[in-house]
Amino acid sequence: MLTIKNLRVAIEGKEILKGINLEIKAGEVHAIMGPNGSGKSTLGNVLAGKEEYEILDGEVIYEGQDLLDLSAEDRARMGVFLGFQYPVEIPGVPMVNFIKTSVNEMRKFKGLEPLTAGEFLKLMREKKELVHLDSQLTNRSVNEGFSGGEKKKNEIFQMAMLEPKLAILDETDSGLDIDALRIVSDGVNALKHPERSTIVITHYQRLLDYIVPDFVHVLYQGQIVKSAGKELALELEEKGYDWLKNHSL
Amino acid sequence: MTLTANKVALSEKYTELFHANRSLLDEGSSDLLNRMREIAIKRFEKVGIPGFKNENYKYTNLERVFGKSFRHLLEYQPVDVDLNEAFRCDVPQLDTDVVLLVNGWYYAKNQPLNNLPKGVVVGSLKQVANEQPELVKDYLNRQAGLSDDPIVALNTAFAQDGFFMYVPDQVVVEKPIQVINLMRAEEPVFATQRNLIIAGKNSQAKVIFCDHTMNPVDFLTNSVTEVFVGQDAVLDIYTIQNQNNQANSVNSSFFRQEANSNLLSSVATLHGGLIRNNLKVEMAGEHAEANLYGMSFTDKNQHVDNFTNIEHAVPNCLSNQVYKNVLDEDSVGAFTGRIHVVRDAQKTNAFQRNNNVLLTDSAKMNTKPQLIIDADDVKCSHGATIGQIDEEALFYLRARCIGEADARMMLMNAFAHEVVQNIRVEPLRDRIDELVEKRLRGELARCHACDKN
Numbered sequence: 001m002l003t004i005k006n007l008r009v010a011i012e013g014k015e016i017l018k019g020i021n022l023e024i025k026a027g028e029v030h031a032i033m034g035p036n037g038s039g040k041s042t043l044g045n046v047l048a049g050k051e052e053y054e055i056l057d058g059e060v061i062y063e064g065q066d067l068l069d070l071s072a073e074d075r076a077r078m079g080v081f082l083g084f085q086y087p088v089e090i091p092g093v094p095m096v097n098f099i100k101t102s103v104n105e106m107r108k109f110k111g112l113e114p115l116t117a118g119e120f121l122k123l124m125r126e127k128k129e130l131v132h133l134d135s136q137l138t139n140r141s142v143n144e145g146f147s148g149g150e151k152k153k154n155e156i157f158q159m160a161m162l163e164p165k166l167a168i169l170d171e172t173d174s175g176l177d178i179d180a181l182r183i184v185s186d187g188v189n190a191l192k193h194p195e196r197s198t199i200v201i202t203h204y205q206r207l208l209d210y211i212v213p214d215f216v217h218v219l220y221q222g223q224i225v226k227s228a229g230k231e232l233a234l235e236l237e238e239k240g241y242d243w244l245k246n247h248s249l
Numbered sequence: 250m251t252l253t254a255n256k257v258a259l260s261e262k263y264t265e266l267f268h269a270n271r272s273l274l275d276e277g278s279s280d281l282l283n284r285m286r287e288i289a290i291k292r293f294e295k296v297g298i299p300g301f302k303n304e305n306y307k308y309t310n311l312e313r314v315f316g317k318s319f320r321h322l323l324e325y326q327p328v329d330v331d332l333n334e335a336f337r338c339d340v341p342q343l344d345t346d347v348v349l350l351v352n353g354w355y356y357a358k359n360q361p362l363n364n365l366p367k368g369v370v371v372g373s374l375k376q377v378a379n380e381q382p383e384l385v386k387d388y389l390n391r392q393a394g395l396s397d398d399p400i401v402a403l404n405t406a407f408a409q410d411g412f413f414m415y416v417p418d419q420v421v422v423e424k425p426i427q428v429i430n431l432m433r434a435e436e437p438v439f440a441t442q443r444n445l446i447i448a449g450k451n452s453q454a455k456v457i458f459c460d461h462t463m464n465p466v467d468f469l470t471n472s473v474t475e476v477f478v479g480q481d482a483v484l485d486i487y488t489i490q491n492q493n494n495q496a497n498s499v500n501s502s503f504f505r506q507e508a509n510s511n512l513l514s515s516v517a518t519l520h521g522g523l524i525r526n527n528l529k530v531e532m533a534g535e536h537a538e539a540n541l542y543g544m545s546f547t548d549k550n551q552h553v554d555n556f557t558n559i560e561h562a563v564p565n566c567l568s569n570q571v572y573k574n575v576l577d578e579d580s581v582g583a584f585t586g587r588i589h590v591v592r593d594a595q596k597t598n599a600f601q602r603n604n605n606v607l608l609t610d611s612a613k614m615n616t617k618p619q620l621i622i623d624a625d626d627v628k629c630s631h632g633a634t635i636g637q638i639d640e641e642a643l644f645y646l647r648a649r650c651i652g653e654a655d656a657r658m659m660l661m662n663a664f665a666h667e668v669v670q671n672i673r674v675e676p677l678r679d680r681i682d683e684l685v686e687k688r689l690r691g692e693l694a695r696c697h698a699c700d701k702n
Contacts, residue, residue, distance in 0.1 A: 048648050052640075072647035073656075082648050088641045092663025098649070101659075105650035141663070142645075158649060 001026045001197050002067075002166055007058035009039075009046050015056065016042045018222035024166070027194040031208055031233060032201045034219035035241040040201045041085060043219070044170040047199075048082035049075045062166065077109035079165030083155040083172050085201075090142040098142050099124065103161055127160040131187040149180040156187040163191070168199045173207035185210030205237035218244055259316050260297030264290060267406050270323045277324045278409040279378035282443070285390050289405035296399040308583035308615045309525050309554040311400065314469055314497040319439035325354050325410070328433050335431060335461065341489065341680040345427035345457060346371070352432055353442035353470065354410045364424075368417035371426055374445055375410040384415050388447055392475050392503035398527065401501050404473040408443035411472075414456065418449035418479065425455040425485075425674055430470075432496060437467035444474040448482040450507075455485040455674055460521075462492040467522075470498040480507040480534060485673055488516040489681065490524060494549060501527040506566075508534025515672055516555070517681055518545035519688045523552040530559045532566040532594075543572040544668040546688045547580035547612075554583040559599060561590040564624075567598040573668050574605045575661055575689070576612035583615040588629060590622045597627040605635045606664060661689050 002024040009017040016039045024030055034040050046053050047060065049072030060067040067075060090098075103123075104114040115123065128135065131153045143151050152172055159167055169188065173181055188198065188211050200211055208216070208230065216232040217224045225244065226232065236244065267274075267290050275283045298315045299306035328351050335349075346364075348371060349356040355373030362371055370377060370384060378385045393401050412428050432440065448454055462468060478484045492498070498521065506512055518524055530539050545553040559568045574582045584603045605614045618631035638660055646656035665685050672678040 048644075050644050071653065072644060073650055073652045076648050076650040084645065084648075088639070088645045090639075090642045090645070090660070090663060092666040093646075093659055098646070098651075098659075101651055101655070102649040105652070105655075109650070162650070 001063060003061040005059050005061075007046070007060060008056040009042060010054045010056055011042070011052060016222055017046070019058070020222075020224060022217065022224065024197050024199065026197055028215065029198045029200065029211060029213045031213035031216045031230075032199060032219055033203065033205075033216060033233060033236060036203065038219045039222045040219050041170055044082055044168045044199070044201055047075075047168055048072060048080060073105070074109075076162075077106050081159050081162060081164030081167045083159060083167065083169040085170040085174065087143050087151045087155055089144045089146070091144050093142045095138045095140055095142055096124075099138070099158065099161055102158070106162055123161065127157055130160050130190055131156045132183050133157045148175040149177065152176055152180065152184055153187075156184050160187060160191060165195065166197050166199070167191075168201065170201045171203060172200070173202055173204065181207065182210060205233045208233045220244060256297055256300055256312065259312060260294065263298070263315070263403060264294055266321060273323050274407065274409060278375050279382070281378040281382055281385050281389055282375070282408055285394070286406050289402045292397070292402035293399045293406060296397075299399060305398065305556065306525075308585070309523065309552065311499065311525070314523050317437065317467060317469070319437045319467070319469055320434070321439045322352050322354075322441075323407075326352075327357065328352065330356065330431060330433060330463070335429060335463065341457075341459065341677065341684065343425065343427060343457070343674075343676050343680065345425045347427045347429060348372075348412060349429050349431065350412055350442065352434065352438060353430075353440035353472070355412070366420050366422060368420060369422055370413065370415040372413055373410055374413040374443055377413045377415075384447070385413070385445065388475065388477055389445060390475070392505050392529070392531065393473050393501070396501070396503070396529070398501065400471060400499050401473055401527075404441055404443060404471045404501070407441040407471070408473070409441070411443035411445070413444070414446045414454070416448045416452040416454050418451060420449065420452045422452075422454040425457050425677070427457045427459065430458060430460045432462040432464070432468045432470065432492065434464060434466065434468070439469045440471070442470060442472040444472070446474065446476045446484075446486075448476075448478050448484045450479040451481040452479060453483040456487070457674070457677060458486070458488040460488070460490045460492055460498070462496045465493055466495060468492070468496040468498075470496070470500075472498060472500045474500070474502045476502065476504045478504060478506045478510040478512050478537075481509045482507070483511045485513045486515075487672065487674070487677060488514075489684070490516065490518040490521050491684075492521040494520055494522050494551060496521055497523040499525045499527070502529070504528075504530045504539070505533050506530065506537040506539060508536055510534065510537045512537075512539045513671070513673060514539070515542040515668065516544075517668075517685070518543070518547070518553050519684060521551065521553070525554045526556065528555070528557045530557075530568065532559070532561050532563055532568070535563050535565040538567045539569070540671065541568070541570045542668045542671055544665050544685075545574045545582060546577075546665075546685065547574070547582060548577035549580065551580040552582075553580075556585045558587040559589070561588070561594040561597045561599060564593065564595045564597065566594070568600070570601040571668060571671075572603045573664060574614060575608065575664065576605065576614055577608040579609075579611045581613045584633070585617045585619065586631065587619040588621070588631075590624045590627050590629065592623040594624050595626040597624060597629070599627070599629040601631040603633040604664070605633075606661070607635060607637060658686070658689055662686060
């Protein structure tokens with residue numbers, strides 16, 4: 001599904017990703033862990049098409065296409081979903097309009113008719129239940145006045161609405177209490193599908209108790225320094241990232 | 250020296266024009282208007298056309314537009330206007346009672362409004378001043394006459410006609426009155442328009458002004474509107490400025506609010522050349538409330554300057570201002586918000602906000618809050634921002650399948666929406682939403698496009 005080869009990325013002249021290689025097959029869950037500043041979020045943003053980054057080298061092949069050639073909106077329409085670490089508040093853009101436009105843009109791209117009002121409302125009700133999203137929230141502007149937990153639930157709700165093929169969840173667990181974490185994880189797990197892959201970016205092992213990865217990669221100073229099965233997360237938790245620093249040296 | 254000499258020459262041009270045509274002005278109007286002229290022209294002479302050095306016109310040089318050569322309309326000249334033709338431009342079509350003014354004059358062929366509530370008078374200021382002077386005499390120039398603005402004085406000196414509305418005490422005018430101000434001439438024209446609106450005690454009314462041009466030529470309009478909002482009255486004044494980009498205007502509105510009155514003023518500026526909107530509110534009775542909104546969308550060389558001045562003369566009043574501007578290309582905007590709370594106007598609430606988005610490096614915005622607070626138990630706030638489109642929000646929308654152009658549009662609409670949502674006439678709100686969106690998409694028919702259709 002996704003092949004990243006020797007991806008090197010800089011921002012404002014500073015190299016952040018220094019040759020990333022990663023292969024993700026359909027249906028797999030990959031966790032990317034690492035200390036702050038190691039480039040985890042950069043990787044998520046680059047895959048989603050944020051423009052402020054400079055691609056120095058490498059390629060990203062998604063479903064046989066060079067992802068880096070596509071606009072952010074086209075990547076999203078092709079099924080790449082980024083769950084934001086810090087979802088932005090957009091006052092004046094109503095949630096409902098936003099979600100509706102979003103879903104219908106994706107349908108248009110796939111050559112499908114827009115949903116009727118009835119179909120849309122039904123779909124929205126269904127997916128809101130999945131993440132226990134307060135009904136009142138969809139009457140507000142996008143993320144406006146949402147608590148941290150509500151914002152994260154809203155991300156998973158949007159993911160459920162769009163049913164992406166590749167979901168990249170950037171620190172979805174940060175700032176979530178254990179109940180919210182469970183709800184969010186349940187939402188993610190409910191969307192698991194043999195054709196759908198997930199990249200979970202996280203700092204802590206805890207999330208991986210709920211979203212069980214097939215592979216864990218450790219990103220450190222812009223490179224993947226270690227890849228293994230889910231047991232690696234536990235080892236990291238136990239020994240801390242310092243262990244890794246010594247290990248990699 | 251040259252600059253000063255030019256300034257004197259320019260101002261003299263207008264005083265000479267006045268003196269040479271004094272009798273023509275008097276003949277064409279009513280005694281109530283004529284008796285104000287002498288003092289007004291003297292007041293104008295003292296300052297002349299304000300240039301950059303005038304603190305109140307620091308961001309808008311009127312010498313540039315007042316220095317152009319115009320034909321001055323000093324007497325009524327019949328012009329034929331087909332209303333259907335006017336509606337082909339983007340004059341919002343609403344369920345309203347329509348009154349047409351052409352080049353500042355009440356249009357002779359207006360259909361009489363027969364279904365107005367009893368006692369309500371809507372029509373030509375000149376005509377009402379002649380036929381029912383008792384409705385006009387206590388109000389005309391009562392607020393504008395206190396102003397030291399030379400452009401207002403110039404209006405008073407030259408004023409002959411304009412829109413008039415009187416709503417008696419206790420009367421509710423349910424249907425909005427829509428005043429369509431059309432500029433129509435084959436060559437550059439200078440027009441003077443004088444409006445007067447009186448809302449009696451506990452009355453309610455809504456007036457929508459739509460400023461349009463029908464020819465692609467230079468225009469200059471000097472318009473003054475005085476509005477009296479009686480005790481417990483509720484009055485909405487909406488203005489849609491959508492002239493051609495060669496049309497310039499100075500619009501000065503004076504509001505006086507009595508106790509418990511509620512005023513809403515909302516100005517949407519879409520197209521036009523140089524536009525200066527002066528808005529003065531005097532809180533004359535306690536517990537009065539004024540909500541004042543403005544938004545502009547400018548590009549090319551448009552210049553839009555909003556200058557507000559709220560006088561809290563008595564305690565316990567509320568004023569709330571929200572002004573927003575989206576500036577593209579080389580356009581220039583300005584906002585000055587003056588709030589004066591006099592010494593004993595305790596428990597005043599006065600809020601003011603001005604938010605601006607610059608879409609290019611060459612667009613320019615000047616913003617200046619001026620709070621003068623002489624009372625000690627008040628709540629006043631002001632805030633101004635000048636920024637670009639929020640790139641994080643843009644990326645967020647794009648990451649959710651929404652194309653860049655649509656995402657930008659969504660964000661700009663959202664920015665304007667805070668102003669639009671306060672419009673209390675629902676079909677007008679929808680229509681303005683639509684006009685704003687069309688304006689942002691660049692699809693809004695320039696008025697001169699009508700002639701080409």
